[in-house]
Amino acid sequence: MVPNGRFAPSPTGPLHLGSLRTALIAWLFARHQHARFWVRIEDLDPERSRPEHERRQLEDLRELGLDWDAPPVRQSERRALYDDALAQLRAGDRVYPCFCTRAEIRQAASAPHGDMPAGAYPGTCARLSTAARRERERAGRPCALRVRADAMRIDFDDRVLGHRSQIVDDFVVRRSDGVPAYQLAVIVDDAEQGVGEVVRGADLADSTARQILLARWLDLDIPRYAHVPLVLGADGARLAKRHGAATLADREEPVAVTLALLAHTLGLAAGRDRVPAAAELLDEFEPDRLPREPVVLESPLHPHGPVA
Numbered sequence: 001m002v003p004n005g006r007f008a009p010s011p012t013g014p015l016h017l018g019s020l021r022t023a024l025i026a027w028l029f030a031r032h033q034h035a036r037f038w039v040r041i042e043d044l045d046p047e048r049s050r051p052e053h054e055r056r057q058l059e060d061l062r063e064l065g066l067d068w069d070a071p072p073v074r075q076s077e078r079r080a081l082y083d084d085a086l087a088q089l090r091a092g093d094r095v096y097p098c099f100c101t102r103a104e105i106r107q108a109a110s111a112p113h114g115d116m117p118a119g120a121y122p123g124t125c126a127r128l129s130t131a132a133r134r135e136r137e138r139a140g141r142p143c144a145l146r147v148r149a150d151a152m153r154i155d156f157d158d159r160v161l162g163h164r165s166q167i168v169d170d171f172v173v174r175r176s177d178g179v180p181a182y183q184l185a186v187i188v189d190d191a192e193q194g195v196g197e198v199v200r201g202a203d204l205a206d207s208t209a210r211q212i213l214l215a216r217w218l219d220l221d222i223p224r225y226a227h228v229p230l231v232l233g234a235d236g237a238r239l240a241k242r243h244g245a246a247t248l249a250d251r252e253e254p255v256a257v258t259l260a261l262l263a264h265t266l267g268l269a270a271g272r273d274r275v276p277a278a279a280e281l282l283d284e285f286e287p288d289r290l291p292r293e294p295v296v297l298e299s300p301l302h303p304h305g306p307v308a
Helices: 017-032 051-064 079-091 102-109 131-138 184-194 204-218 255-265
Strands: 005-007 038-042 093-097 144-147 152-159 162-167 170-173 197-201 223-226 295-298
Touching: 005 017, 005 079, 005 197, 005 204, 017 038, 017 051, 017 170, 017 197, 017 223, 017 295, 038 051, 038 102, 051 255, 079 093, 079 204, 093 102, 093 170, 144 184, 144 255, 152 223, 162 204, 170 184, 197 204
Parallel strands: 005 038, 197 223
Antiparallel strands: 093 144, 144 170, 152 162
């Protein structure tokens, strides 16, 4: 596949430096390979998504010097695509209704289940009898849709993390409120938009096997993956607003200085006598030389220690 790339933020708040760094890396990956780049707004959460956050996020990306090859698309406007995918999964008997409450899911997931990953759903509702399922339906209990993964093992090679092998649990593809789940929407969107290389934060690496499984079942192209190290605060936790001036709006310095900070965390622009533009970073960017370890930013949010 052509290594077209994308950045897909959720408009639930401003982008912090960690997200902006991931956006920069994804853009560099695509542009380095002369591929196209898109922005997708993942706004399926109606309660938290806000138009003002979307506008601010797009402005921040532009201020950093990132561009994209088509107007941003919104997941909230693509429900028909997800409904079609769900219909395919139903037709293939790949999903089943799950009536478990959050408390029941937590209780079930806390018990050990052989080789399944910690916190995995053990398939409680997959074993319901027809009578038990109908009883829950008559009682009006809301239901999500889960896949019948049967603890399938998925192997894949990540450009940053190397070879990965993951067991897939029975994860949700449609929430109990009818909203398509992230795992389904993202793989449908990536295939429909022709994304050939997914560059995103390492915290999403555990989702990859689930998405590969769905792509196989839906006969979709499977992209390559590159999960990049996160940005951490001085306390070792993922960077957040509590760590200080973690967004462009919060920072008093020019945007170009923030771009230089992000470039430095990637081992780029060292020794430059001026702050480079994003496009200038392409001359020295090499995906295989990307740092493999998280970078720690200390107050006032500058890199701590060598970038490894």
